[in-house]
Amino acid sequence: MTPPFKKLLIANRGEIAVRIIRTARELGIKTVAVYSKADEEALHVKLADESVCIGPAFPKDSYLNAMAIMSAATLTGCDALHPGYGFLSEKTILPELCEKLGITFIGPNANVIKSLGDKDEAKLIAKKAKIPVVPGSEKAVESYQEGLEIANYIGFPVLIKACAGGGGRGMRVVYDKGGFKEEFFNAQQEALSSFGDGSLLVEKYIPNAKHIEVQILGAADGSCIHFALRECSVQRRFQKLIEEALPYTLSKTLIDRISSDAVKLAKKIGYDSLGTVEFLYDCDTEKHYFLEVNTRIQVEHPVTEEICRLDLVKIQILTAAEKTLPLKQNDIKFRGHAIEARVTAEDPINHLPQSGRVQFYHQPSGFGVRVDSFLYSGCSVPPYYDSMIAKIICWAESRHDCIQKLLSSLSELVVVGIVTNQEFLKSIILSSEFQSGNYTTKLIESMTHQ
Numbered sequence: 001m002t003p004p005f006k007k008l009l010i011a012n013r014g015e016i017a018v019r020i021i022r023t024a025r026e027l028g029i030k031t032v033a034v035y036s037k038a039d040e041e042a043l044h045v046k047l048a049d050e051s052v053c054i055g056p057a058f059p060k061d062s063y064l065n066a067m068a069i070m071s072a073a074t075l076t077g078c079d080a081l082h083p084g085y086g087f088l089s090e091k092t093i094l095p096e097l098c099e100k101l102g103i104t105f106i107g108p109n110a111n112v113i114k115s116l117g118d119k120d121e122a123k124l125i126a127k128k129a130k131i132p133v134v135p136g137s138e139k140a141v142e143s144y145q146e147g148l149e150i151a152n153y154i155g156f157p158v159l160i161k162a163c164a165g166g167g168g169r170g171m172r173v174v175y176d177k178g179g180f181k182e183e184f185f186n187a188q189q190e191a192l193s194s195f196g197d198g199s200l201l202v203e204k205y206i207p208n209a210k211h212i213e214v215q216i217l218g219a220a221d222g223s224c225i226h227f228a229l230r231e232c233s234v235q236r237r238f239q240k241l242i243e244e245a246l247p248y249t250l251s252k253t254l255i256d257r258i259s260s261d262a263v264k265l266a267k268k269i270g271y272d273s274l275g276t277v278e279f280l281y282d283c284d285t286e287k288h289y290f291l292e293v294n295t296r297i298q299v300e301h302p303v304t305e306e307i308c309r310l311d312l313v314k315i316q317i318l319t320a321a322e323k324t325l326p327l328k329q330n331d332i333k334f335r336g337h338a339i340e341a342r343v344t345a346e347d348p349i350n351h352l353p354q355s356g357r358v359q360f361y362h363q364p365s366g367f368g369v370r371v372d373s374f375l376y377s378g379c380s381v382p383p384y385y386d387s388m389i390a391k392i393i394c395w396a397e398s399r400h401d402c403i404q405k406l407l408s409s410l411s412e413l414v415v416v417g418i419v420t421n422q423e424f425l426k427s428i429i430l431s432s433e434f435q436s437g438n439y440t441t442k443l444i445e446s447m448t449h450q
Contacts, residue, residue: 003028004321005080005104009073010034010044011094012084013063015372015391016297017044020082023313032076034069036062038382043374050076057384059087066093073103080320082106082313086386089296090117106320108218108273108295115269116293118163119201126290129268131261134280134289136203144184147202151180157205160184162191162198168238169194173205208440210281211235212247212288214262215304217315218271220323226259227304227312227332233441234428236351241421241444242428243300244339245307248399248437250281258288265290274301274316283440299342299391302372306338306395337399339406341425343373343390345381345418355383356418364412368395368405381418389420399437403429 007030010017021031021044033048038057045051052072055062062068064087073081081103083089092113098105107113116122120139127133135154140163141147151158151174160183162170170191172183184200192198215227229250234242246255262277276298278291301312310332318326345354358379363371373390375381381389392409396402407429410422431447433439 001028004318005029007032007049007076007078008080008082008106008317009069009076009078010048010082010084011063011069012082012087012089013039013042013044013385014374015388016084016086016299018047018374019372020084020313021047023311023317026311027314027317029080029317032072032078034063034072036384038380038384041380043376043379052076057382059384063087063385066091066097069094070097070101074101078103080104080106080317082317083296085296085299090294092117104320106273106317108271108275109220112269112271113295116295118199119161119292120163120199122292123201123290125269126265129261129265131265131290132287134203134206134291137201140199141202144181147184147200148177148180150202152177154202154204157207159203159205160187161201161203162187162195163201164191164195164197164199168235170200171238206280206282206289207442208283209233210247210250210283210439211240211278211291211441212250212258212281213276213278213294213298214259215274215276215298215301215312216262216266216271217274217312217319217325218266219319219325220272222267222270223325224263224266224271225325225327225329225332226263227308227310228259228334229255230300230303232300233439234434234443235441236444240300240342241425242339242341242434243303244337244399244402245303246334246337248337254281254286254288261288261290265293273319274312299388300340302370302391302393303338303340306370306393307334307336308332309335336395336397337402338393338395339399339402340391340393341406341410341429342388343392343410343413343415343425344387344421345389345415346387346421347419348421348424351421353383353387354418355381357381358415359417360414361416362412362414363390364392364409366405366409368402369409370394371409375415389415389418403435 054068218224231247
């Protein structure tokens with residue numbers, strides 16, 4: 001088979017860069033890694049066919065430096081670029097520059113990213129598509145006074161959240177009007193420093209909720225399919241720790257309904273790549289609400305791959321090359337259950353990120369066990385980037401067997417030189433709420449109060 005592209009630049013680092021390089025190699029595509037001075041010995045640099053240093057350690061000087069990234073792409077003769085997740089993956093600058101330089105961007109077009117990048121605009125698009133949205137402000141609030149008026153109208157508790165970005169930054173739950181002003185300004189400041197945009201939304205906070213998301217794939221010809229649902233309710237400070245597919249306690253009827261809404265939204269906006277539509281499911285009212293669209297590949301995409309037995313990155317690359325979908329909805333079949341645990345380098349008591357050199361690394365293996373990581377014995381974990389160092393993904397025919405396999409894999413994992421959260425992950429998995437599948441986004445909060 002003729003490779004869809006000759007040479008691909010991966011505008012990222014860590015496990016996602018490694019994962020993309022491996023798929024590109026299978027497709028016969030040459031790869032170019034970019035790296036900061038802190039990542040000179042990183043695994044993605046060692047695996048790529050070529051590598052280019054794009055600046056100092058801090059992200060703003062390297063992985064967020066679009067001009068340096070594009071210079072690397074043109075200097076090495078790349079005809080495609082994959083942004084991974086995080087960094088510039090949901091900014092319009094890379095697809096805009098790619099278009100000007102005749103390089104294929106492996107992701108949605110700039111107009112789609114712009115429209116869905118602001119949560120207020122995405123919410124309006126969802127309403128036009130007749131998809132239920134969380135009650136609250138329909139556009140960015142102008143002041144805390146306006147935000148307080150909305151909060152009083154919809155009733156406390158409310159969620160203040162940034163219009164731009166994600167990852168839990170710029171988000172605050174407020175339980176009464178007495179604490180609203182302080183939390184509004186705290187969220188605004190965090191959003192401004194994280195995303196360069198301090199605009200906020202105020203929405204009804206749903207305490208007894210599940211965080212559900214739909215993996216979608218669209219093409220430039222207007223077609224779109226879905227790969228059903230993932231559950232991502234295990235979160236600490238709005239950051240996901242464990243994900244699974246399919247959601248264990250949701251009926252097939254509900255899964256089909258939410259999946260259909262996701263495709264409807266994608267077609268409304270003309271979505272033309274891999275992406276994720278996120279929803280909240282209210283366990284009390286049994287209603288689901290649109291949250292946002294992540295216009296990139298997700299950290300948790302492997303659980304979908306495992307139950308579908310498909311390589312989503314490969315499909316994404318082929319879609320970008322051909323401008324049409326390489327498969328149809330009826331081609332996607334689901335089997336078994338998959339769970340992913342995010343292993344982070346952090347102090348297990350205070351949950352503070354850690355860095356240092358890995359003196360020894362051993363990863364679990366076996367039937368139905370997959371590890372996506374950038375670690376190797378002797379590698380360095382720099383202090384400048386996200387603390388996630390590995391993802392352990394397990395698949396089995398039943399959820400019970402999948403859980404047992406994941407616990408065994410976490411016990412087998414050995415990382416010497418830095419501390420990790422693997423014991424904390426095991427405590428979550430062993431909790432009665434997780435074991436039953438009847439957990440919500442408040443699972444970790446309820447564990448700390450027991």
